[in-house]
Amino acid sequence: METAHDRRWARDVKDAVRCAGVLLLLLLLVDWGSGRFTPWRGLLWLALALLLFLVLFPARVSAGEGWLAARRLLYERRVRTDLLVSVRCLGGVSPRLLLRDASGARVEIDPEVLVNNPDLWRRLEEDAGKAAADGLLLCGQTALRRLSARVDRETALAVFKASGLE
Known part of the structure; x- marks a missing residue:
């Protein structure tokens, strides 16, 4: 019998990317809308979105x-x-x-x-x-x-x- 793989893995990775991307977009929009956006804050939001992606990344x-x-x-x-x-x-x-x-x-x-x-x-x-x-x-x-x-x-x-x- 051949090796069996998780057929939904690629979709789950895309979902993790989407969730992290939406979080990043919302954080940047709220920051920009409040007039408090700075490059350092943008980097912080990027790190937070990356952390969410790592947590959601499926095995x-x-x-x-x-x-x-x-x-x-x-x-x-x-x-x-x-x-x-x-x-x-x-x-x-x-x-x-x-x-x-x-x-x-x-x-x-x-x-x-x-x-x-x-x-x-x-x-x-x-x-x-x-x-x-x-x-x-x-x-x-x-x-x-x-x-x-x-x-x-x-x-x-x-x-x-x-x-x-x-």
Whole structure:
């Protein structure tokens, strides 16, 4: 099976650029409208917009046979999915899925990436099933079942919508 990639990554990067650009534009317009604009303040607003872009920049998730990787701007984290020992759902403002393998490597990804990319989900599900069958995956089978049910539900809704049966 080939390497699967996040198909929505490019769109998410464009959205991050748009958000940062809109913030920069609004800050510059407010500053200019109040008559307090200076080059130093413009540089400050640019730095703030750049910081927002860095916060919003999505990880590029890809998966192949036995591995899953999340690439950020400066680093890449990779985990062996056929050697998974735990899968945890981390709640909060932005839900995350934390995968850890037998060698201690960790990857943290947004579960939406798996929901929106069935190819990535199939790779992870297949390899996690192998790890569970080998007795390695001791923590996280419930989280994977919940995610599987969600992926199935979203896929069914997409099929119904595409066929006009919604």
